[in-house]
Amino acid sequence: xxxxxxxxxxxxxxxxxxxxxxxxxxxxxxxxxxxxxxxxxxxxxxxxxxxxxxxxxxxxxxxxxxxxxxxxxxxxxxxxxxxxxxxxxxxxxxxxxxxxxxxxxxxxxxxxxxxxxxxxxxxxxxxxxxxxxxxxxxxxxxxxxxxxxxxxxxxxxxxxxxxxxxxxxxxxxxxxxxxxxxxxxxxxxxxxxxxxxxxxxxxxxxxxxxxxxxxxxxxxxxxxxxxxxxxxxxxxxxxxxxxxxxxxx
Amino acid sequence: xxxxxxxxxxxxxxxxxxxxxxxxxxxxxxxxxxxxxxxxxxxxxxxxxxxxxxxxxxxxxxxxxxxxxxxxxxxxxxxxxxxxxxxxxxxxxxxxxxxxxxxxxxxxxxxxxxxxxxxxxxxxxxxxxxxxxxxxxxxxxxxxxxxxxxxxxxxxxxxxxxxxxxxxxxxxxxxxxxxxxxxxxxxxxxxxxxxxxxxxxxxxxxxxxxxxxxxxxxxxxxxxxxxxxxxxxxxxxxxxxxxxxxxxx
DNA sequence: TAGTGGTCTAGACCACAGG
DNA sequence: CTGTGGTCTAGACCACTAC
Numbered sequence: 442x443x444x445x446x447x448x449x450x451x452x453x454x455x456x457x458x459x460x461x462x463x464x465x466x467x468x469x470x471x472x473x474x475x476x477x478x479x480x481x482x483x484x485x486x487x488x489x490x491x492x493x494x495x496x497x498x499x500x501x502x503x504x505x506x507x508x509x510x511x512x513x514x515x516x517x518x519x520x521x522x523x524x525x526x527x528x529x530x531x532x533x534x535x536x537x538x539x540x541x542x543x544x545x546x547x548x549x550x551x552x553x554x555x556x557x558x559x560x561x562x563x564x565x566x567x568x569x570x571x572x573x574x575x576x577x578x579x580x581x582x583x584x585x586x587x588x589x590x591x592x593x594x595x596x597x598x599x600x601x602x603x604x605x606x607x608x609x610x611x612x613x614x615x616x617x618x619x620x621x622x623x624x625x626x627x628x629x630x631x632x633x634x635x636x637x638x639x640x641x642x643x644x645x646x647x648x649x650x651x652x653x654x655x656x657x658x659x660x661x662x663x664x665x666x667x668x669x670x671x672x673x674x675x676x677x678x679x680x681x682x683x684x685x686x687x688x689x690x
Numbered sequence: 691x692x693x694x695x696x697x698x699x700x701x702x703x704x705x706x707x708x709x710x711x712x713x714x715x716x717x718x719x720x721x722x723x724x725x726x727x728x729x730x731x732x733x734x735x736x737x738x739x740x741x742x743x744x745x746x747x748x749x750x751x752x753x754x755x756x757x758x759x760x761x762x763x764x765x766x767x768x769x770x771x772x773x774x775x776x777x778x779x780x781x782x783x784x785x786x787x788x789x790x791x792x793x794x795x796x797x798x799x800x801x802x803x804x805x806x807x808x809x810x811x812x813x814x815x816x817x818x819x820x821x822x823x824x825x826x827x828x829x830x831x832x833x834x835x836x837x838x839x840x841x842x843x844x845x846x847x848x849x850x851x852x853x854x855x856x857x858x859x860x861x862x863x864x865x866x867x868x869x870x871x872x873x874x875x876x877x878x879x880x881x882x883x884x885x886x887x888x889x890x891x892x893x894x895x896x897x898x899x900x901x902x903x904x905x906x907x908x909x910x911x912x913x914x915x916x917x918x919x920x921x922x923x924x925x926x927x928x929x930x931x932x933x934x935x936x937x938x939x
Numbered sequence: 940t941a942g943t944g945g946t947c948t949a950g951a952c953c954a955c956a957g958g
Numbered sequence: 959c960t961g962t963g964g965t966c967t968a969g970a971c972c973a974c975t976a977c
Contacts, residue, residue, distance in 0.1 A: 447965070468904055473943065484967045489945090497746055502865060502902045506943055506974030512866070512904055523925045623920035624873040624893035642891030644873035671872035672921070678769045678865050696946070722962065733948045738963090755955035755962050 448483050452491035455481075460500055460511055470508035471501060499675045524618050524650060525605035526572055526582065526663070538573030539582075541599040542634070545569075546588070556649060556660040557587050566591025568599055571634045572663075579669040581631050581643075583662040590658050608658075615658055618650040622672060631664055642667055697732050701740035704730075709749055709760055719757035720750060773867050773899060774854035775821055775829065775912070787822030788831075790848040791883070794818075795837070805898060805909035806836050815840025817848055820883045821912075828918040830880050830892075832911040839907050857907075865902040871895050871921060880913055891916055 446454075459465050472480070477488045492509065495501045503509040521528040530537035548562035557565065565585050572580040584604065586594065593611040594604060609615065626640040635643075643664040650659040695703075708714050721729070726737045741758065744750045752758040770777040779786035797811035806814065814834050821829040833853065835843065842860040843853060858864065875889040884892075892913040899908040 449965080475943085484969090486966055486968095490965085492944090493742065499866065502904070503944065504902055504974085505945060505972090506976075507902070508943070508975090510902070510904060512900075518925075520925055617925060619922060619924050621920050621922045622871055622893075624891040624914075624916045626891045626916075640891070641889065642873040642875045644871075665873075667873045667875075671870050673868060673870045675868050676767075676769055676772045676866060698946080724962085733950090735947055735949095739946085741963090752963060753955085754953090754964060755957075757956090757962070 447487075448481065449487035449490040449494070452477060452481055452483070452488055453494045456491060456495060457498075457500065460495075465511045467511050467513045469511050471511060473508065496677070499677055502677075520618075521605070523620070524615065524648070525603050526580065527603035528605065530574065536573075536575050537603075538576055539600055540571045540573070542569040542571065542630075543567070544594065544599055546591070546595065549585075553585055553660060557585065557657045559587055564588040566594055568594065568604065569630075570599065574669060578635050579666055581634050581664045585660045586658065613658060614652040615650050616652055618648055618659075621647045625664065627664070635666055637666070644670060696736075697730065698736035698739040698743070701726060701730055701732070701737055702743045705740060705744060706747075706749070709744075714760045716760050718760050720760060722757065769867075770854070772869070773864065773897070774852050775831065776852035777854065779823065785822075785824050786852075787825060788849055788851075789820045789822070791818040791820065791879075792816070793843065793848055795840070795844065798834075802834055802909060806834065806906045808836050813837040815843055817843065817853065818879075819848065823918060827884050828915055830883055830913045834909045835907065862907060863901040864899050864907055867897055867899040867908075869895055869897045874913065876913070884915055886915070893919060 456465075456471065465471055474485060474488050474492070477483070477491075478485055481488070492501065492503065496503065500512060501509050502512050518529075519532070522532050523529075527537040545567045546564060547567060549557065549559060549565045551561050553565060554561040554563060559565075565587055567586075568582070568584040570582045570584075571578055572582050574580075585591075590608065590613055593608060593613070597604070597607050605615070623645050625643055625645045627635065627637055627643050629639055631637075631643060632639040632641065644667060646663045646665070648659065648661045648663070649657055650661075651657055705714075705720065714720055723734060723737050723741070726732075726740075727734055730737070741750065741752065745752065749761060750758050751761050767778075768781065771781050772778075776786040776788075794816045795813060796816060798806065798808060798814045800810050802814060803810040803812060808814075814836055816835075817831070817833040819831045819833075820827055821831050823829075834840075839857065839862055842857060842862065846853070846856050854864070872894050874892055874894045876884065876886055876892050878888055880886075880892060881888040881890065893916060895912045895914070897908065897910045897912070898906055899910075900906055
């Protein structure tokens with residue numbers, strides 16, 4: 442094998458980079474399995490495992506008798522980009538900005554207490570910011586943390602940068618997150634900050650973040666101006682989508 | 691094998707149903723691979739393929755030396771549910787309904803032609819329907835197909851049921867789809883059909899569907915009443931999310 | 940009909956977790 | 959240590975596509 446890498450990983454990495462560099466462009470056929478077997482001095486097993494990986498990532502399409510084809514490149518998002526607006530902007534090549542409206546220590550209302558799995562009226566730290574994209578208002582951000590987590594923010598300059606980064610640096614363990622996406626009309630605060638009329642459409646992303654052992658560390662509500670942000674997802678027949686659409690009714 | 695099913699499908703189906711019926715409950719170990727080999731009189735290949743399928747669905751967790759474990763059930767959405775409102779309703783336990791507004795054969799405008807990757811003014815079939823959830827207006831659906839695909843719909847009773855099912859039955863190859871989610875204000879048609887005011891927030895899901903070799907077969911625009919539908923996605927640190935948030939600016 | 944990818948077999952060795 | 963799952967080999971047959 443040469444290095445410590447597994448053979449199928451070797452093959453996956455080669456194909457993935459060749460695809461992303463358009464050495465194999467969308468619509469092109471990939472080398473056949475037998476060619477890859479020869480090139481990597483491997484049996485079919487590792488080659489097929491690599492193919493399965495790429496297929497599950499939505500990069501290729503294959504079928505009986507057909508050559509394996511490169512699909513249009515599918516964008517993915519890193520975990521940091523999922524959880525941090527600042528990081529998302531950085532990755533997208535935009536400049537993030539923030540104008541803090543308030544940082545509050547207060548008792549949790551019943552809904553928030555449930556979302557954070559703490560006692561009602563237990564103390565939480567809430568942050569309310571207008572977020573900018575290249576200097577233009579783009580999103581209204583409401584972040585809520587249990588006191589244990591949020592205490593790190595009471596002395597933090599919330600106009601200075603990424604709260605997520607600060608929490609990580611403070612030793613907070615953030616392992617996974619659930620996002621729920623829907624549409625909502627602007628409330629008076631949203632309307633005033635974003636310069637739109639009350640009731641105008643916003644894209645809402647509610648997020649709950651958890652530690653490795655499942656304790657909630659954040660419950661947030663981000664509202665984007667239409668045109669500022671959208672979500673894109675690729676689904677392949679036979680690969681159930683990790684994004685589920687649910688009805689409230 | 692008994693029936694015409696592949697062995698790995700047989701094993702996958704058995705395990706999936708045993709898991710969903712809590713015959714193997716979350717936290718329980720699955721039978722070992724060698725047990726399954728014996729039970730299904732199979733070699734390890736098909737057993738491992740079945741395991742890989744369940745792993746990709748987030749149903750099980752496995753690792754070197756460890757027993758394979760049943761995870762807490764993760765909500766996922768089948769490809770059929772992704773692409774078909776009727777199927778999504780069925781899976782969610784709701785009754786889908788539809789009131790067709792129009793079925794049109796017309797030349798594609800430039801935007802639509804680009805989305806379907808056909809010549810501008812090439813003929814397309816467009817369907818415009820109000821969709822119901824348990825009899826109540828829930829979504830406005832605009833479907834567009836290249837003529838080659840859409841011709842199967844010109845003689846189809848679009849008030850009767852699932853267009854997706856009809857296309858599959860007509861031999862159309864639908865292999866993967868890309869969905870883009872954002873928020874938009876209701877246009878006059880939306881407002882009238884859904885009984886809301888113009889400009890009221892709607893959750894828009896635009897979809898492009900493709901054949902196995904990457905040819906677009908559908909370009910659609912669904913607009914949901916808030917509260918009718920939302921999207922939920924789980925992301926784990928270190929696992930890039932297949933859902934990407936992109937900015938239009 | 941030649942070549943493709945999908946499936947399957949029957950072995951083998953390894954790293955690792957658990958008793 | 960035993961047994962597990964992860965990896966790999968070297969064959970084989972089949973269904974299907976493209977020529």
